[in-house]
Amino acid sequence: MRITLCIVFIISSLSSFAFQNGINTFVYHRFGDDRFPSTNIATAAFEAHLKHLKAEGYKLVTAGEAKALLAQEIDSKIAAITIDDGYKSFFKNGLPLLQKYGFSATLYINTETVGSADYMSWEEIKAAEKAGIEIGNHSHSHAYFLNESNPTEAFETDLEHSIDLFKKYLGHSPKTFAFPYGEWQSEFTAILKSHGIEMAFAQNSGVANKQSNILALPRFPMNEHYGDLKDFKSKLAMKPLVASNLKTNTNSSFPEISFQLEANSIQKSQLQCFIQGNECELAQSGDNVTAKGKKALSARRTLFTFTAPDTNGNWHWFSYLWIMPEVQ
Numbered sequence: 001m002r003i004t005l006c007i008v009f010i011i012s013s014l015s016s017f018a019f020q021n022g023i024n025t026f027v028y029h030r031f032g033d034d035r036f037p038s039t040n041i042a043t044a045a046f047e048a049h050l051k052h053l054k055a056e057g058y059k060l061v062t063a064g065e066a067k068a069l070l071a072q073e074i075d076s077k078i079a080a081i082t083i084d085d086g087y088k089s090f091f092k093n094g095l096p097l098l099q100k101y102g103f104s105a106t107l108y109i110n111t112e113t114v115g116s117a118d119y120m121s122w123e124e125i126k127a128a129e130k131a132g133i134e135i136g137n138h139s140h141s142h143a144y145f146l147n148e149s150n151p152t153e154a155f156e157t158d159l160e161h162s163i164d165l166f167k168k169y170l171g172h173s174p175k176t177f178a179f180p181y182g183e184w185q186s187e188f189t190a191i192l193k194s195h196g197i198e199m200a201f202a203q204n205s206g207v208a209n210k211q212s213n214i215l216a217l218p219r220f221p222m223n224e225h226y227g228d229l230k231d232f233k234s235k236l237a238m239k240p241l242v243a244s245n246l247k248t249n250t251n252s253s254f255p256e257i258s259f260q261l262e263a264n265s266i267q268k269s270q271l272q273c274f275i276q277g278n279e280c281e282l283a284q285s286g287d288n289v290t291a292k293g294k295k296a297l298s299a300r301r302t303l304f305t306f307t308a309p310d311t312n313g314n315w316h317w318f319s320y321l322w323i324m325p326e327v328q
């Protein structure tokens with residue numbers, strides 16, 4: 001009897017462990033180009049990330065592989081590297097390091113700038129693809145679509161243009177997308193679907209998991225401000241914090257969001273909230289959480305971040321990007 005109980009306990013612990021895993025995905029832009037610290041990673045720092053992933057036995061997956069895995073319970077160490085914008089510095093400094101460590105990644109290309117100034121040419125994109133890099137769509141114009149008079153129409157026209165160019169130059173159109181600036185609305189995800197795109201990344205930090213919106217998955221940004229090995233290790237160790245029924249209260253004079261926390265083994269009483277440039281006040285009742293800023297927001301994009309430890313001491317992370325398109 002005691003043995004049976006023990007086995008049941010072990011199995012249920014294992015399944016809850018598996019349930020808490022996700023795919024820790026990172027987004028990079030430039031490599032070894034210190035003119036732009038907020039979008040650049042020093043090559044030594046990037047190599048340190050890859051070395052750590054290798055030493056810790058992580059499997060790196062492309063966005064396409066991540067999509068299939070996210071439909072299942074994840075019980076091994078899986079991470080993904082994504083690169084946005086297709087800068088030449090990726091081809092010159094990032095790709096050789098990925099090849100050195102035998103890792104793949106997904107490169108999101110905005111088609112309008114291909115071949116100009118700092119950007120990779122179609123020949124270089126094809127060479128990267130040949131080297132095992134998955135190519136993703138990052139729109140044509142990399143515009144602030146939410147500012148268009150008809151955002152949905154503008155987004156779709158732009159997407160169709162990029163699809164035509166991918167077909168023309170690569171012979172196929174990517175099935176994965178990354179939203180420019182991480183800005184999106186639900187109509188955009190419907191448009192992606194209707195054009196054969198199966199998964200997409202936004203740009204709010206967090207761990208992609210089975211409960212995530214497959215057309216707006218979170219990623220941790222890596223750059224000169226957030227990108228040293230200590231920071232990378234802590235983001236890699238993060239587990240998903242699962243929030244559902246998220247609602248924003250735009251009637252309140254101060255920013256306010258509420259959601260339900262899927263508690264599992266989360267220590268709810270230790271939930272923490274951070275709002276960029278603002279103090280955050282938390283109110284919790286059971287699994288219901290309300291987070292309120294103490295002053296009005298002024299930035300175009302403000303990240304609300306939530307973290308909490310579980311009973312095993314692992315930290316869990318969730319974030320929401322509040323966008324105010326009226327701020328240019």
Ligand SMILES: [Zn+2]
Nearest residue numbers: 084085180181
């Ligand atoms: Zn971008």
